[in-house]
Structures are given as C-alpha cells and as structure tokens.
Amino acid sequence: MKTKEKILRPSSLTSSPSIVRDIQAALDATANERGVFGTRFQYHDEAGSTNDLAMRAAERGEPEGTVIVAGAQTAGRGRLGRTWFSPAGAGLYVSTIIRHVTLAPWITLAGGVAVAEGIRAATALPVEIKWPNDVVTVGSAGFRARRKLAGILAEAVSDGQQVQHVVLGYGINLLPAAFPPELTDRATSIESELGRTVDAGLVLAQTLVALNRALTEIEAGGPAALLVRWLALAPSARGARIEWDGPGGVTLTGVTAGLAPDGALLARTATGIDRILSGEIRWV
C-alpha cells in the first residue's frame, strides 16, 4: 500500500498537488478560528483508514487537534465494520484527535453540527442532520428522500475507569464518484447537488472552524448551545415516523419527539416516550 505522508507546516508548500495547496491556503486563512484543530496536519495520498492513523497517532501522544486527511482510503470504515467507499479524489476523508475526554458524550453530535455547518459555510449548500450525525440533503419530498452526503465515525479508547482519547472521523462526498452507483437513491455528493466544483480545502477548514466553535461552546457553557444548534439543523428530530432496533433485536416504531438533555433521541410510541441512545434510526 502506498502511503505518502506529508507533514505540513504553515505556508511550507510550494510544489504540492492542488488539493494540498487548497487545504493549506484554507487552513492559513482560518488560523484564528480553528483553535488547535489543524495546527498539526498530515496529508496522505492514500491511507487504509484515517481513523486508524489518528488512533495510532493519539496512542503515540500526538496532541489534540492533530488532523489527518487522506485523498483515498483503502479500508474506510463506518459503524460496526461497514465499509465507507473512499476512492481517490472523490471525497474528503478526515480524522482528528480530541483529548478533552469530558467532551466525549457530545462529540458525535458536535461532529454532525461541525460537518453540516462547515459544508454550509464553505459551499452554501443547505444540508440537514439525521440523528445522531448523518449529514443529508434538504428537500420537500419527505425525510425518506433525503440522501446522505457525509458520514461520521467517532471512536474512543477507554480503560475500565474513563475515556483516554477520542478520534472523530468524517467522510464527505465531494464528487459523485465518492459513492457506489447502486447507492444513488440514498447517497449524493456536494458537487452533484450544487452543479459546480467546490474547494475541498475550504470545506475541510470550515468543518474544523465549526468543530472548534462547538467544542469551545460546550467547555464554556455546557451542551445547551450545541443542542440548540443541532436541533436547528435536524428538522427530522421532531414529528418523523421512524423505526429502530430495540434491546434484543426487536424492531420498535414511533414518532421523533426531540432530544433528551443527554443527546438521546426521544420517540413517542404507543406506550410512552422511548429514549434511543445507540444504533440507527430508519424512516418509515
């Protein structure tokens, strides 16, 4: 497997591929808004999985905010071993290290907000969040017609006492080639939605700006502001018919009824209000 690694320093790039130049320029332009995110940055033309690289970097002691980006992933992953299709040049594959472990319960919601706000800021494409953090298109044809633009995989390592560190990974489909053709009715890309090219560096930089903003807000004032932002981006969190897998593999159905203070999705069922803390929801 070829893995060319470039460790970038501010304004150090003169003869790199255009994607790397775009990223560097966008990171330089947002240096005051990203906090620690992206101050240490690696670009790989190809990697197995950026989350695996970031996890190893975290174990080596690399600091919070270290960002690893790949032009392609040969073993991109989603939840529970699912593959995240990651061909060269079609998507943005990003992982970052978070060491403020008290933020761990909020990182997946913050990640969804960061990617959604980052895409909006960089491209003006309106996007929404599906609980807890899939980023999907906006439309008038009902939630089932929403197509996925970006996915997030957050992974943590804990001993029996507490979380040691968290890696937040996200994949954003930039071009239609970023997803397999058989997923056309469920997946899309930023460029196919907009009908024009986008600056991948700008998308990366704006997601890091939004991530820094979300995490800084939680540290300063608790999760209330994050929950407000998240709800504003997730109209399907209220009044949408869903099904999900309950304990023991039973399929449950209900209607979404907002977020609990801990970020669990609430759903009204025939017997009351259920809390959904894990797994995925499906539109029905």
Added chain:
Amino acid sequence: MDFSDIERILDLVRQHDLAEFELEKEGLKLRVRKAGALPAFTASPLHTMPVVVPTAPSAATPAPPPMASAAPLSADEAEESVELAVVKSPIVGTFYRSPEPGAAAFVEVGQRVKKDQVLCIIEAMKLMNEITSEYEGELVSAYVENGKPVQYGERLFAIRTV
C-alpha cells in the same frame, strides 16, 4: 473468637487483597497487615495475637515467621490464591463483543488477555468506545450478551489476574 474465626478473617483479607485489617472485640485487638514496606504487624499490649497474611516474598522486608497457631501459609500457597479483577462499564451504551456483526469476539472466555488489549466495544450516540483491559490474566467470565444495553458501572468481564 477462636482460631477458626481468625482463619476466616485471614481468608477475607486475602480474598479482598486488603493491606491492613483491624478488629477490636471483647478485650482482644487484632490487627493484620500485609508483609511489605510497612511493619508486618502490630498488636495491642494485651492479648497479643499477631498474624501474617502471606504475600509474595519481599526481599526488602522479610515477613516475620508466622505463629504456629495462626493459620500459617507458605508464600507458595499464597501465590496460588485466585485474584479476580472485574471490568465494569465506564459508560451507558450498547455492548458489542466483536468489532462487527458475524466477526469473532475480541476475546473468549478461557483466553489470556494482555494489558491494554481491547475486550469489547460500547456504543453510545454512535461513539464506538473500545474498552481495554487494565489487567493481564485469563478471561473467566463474560457477564453481558452481545448487543445488550449496559449501564454505568455494570459488570462486563472477570479476569483471573494470578
């Protein structure tokens, strides 16, 4: 209190790996302290009944010879004692014993585990939390079924550390 009571106390002290145990009852004061960096034992002037909980021999502070009547155990016998470490859930979430559906479990009962080895994943809010072992030893129990919800502090595994 007779010697069988003291034997029971010694068993409990060993079982729970206590560094020190003190009991005062009916004019008797019993104090048990593990042989180690501190003095091996002390006792009240009256009714002195020193006992020793054997541990692995320490070169720095040799354990005093146990009294014949006070449940003497050799260091070898002490090393055979079973120590179980219980791994508990640090978060609320859904418990997974394997990295993906259909894959082999991270670790099976009866297998050896090393420190920092991944034992399971607990998912909460789509944060996949790998729980690593703080202990080295043999996995002797897995308390939770794959895919079941777990609460904070719930027992997940027992590891025989000795």
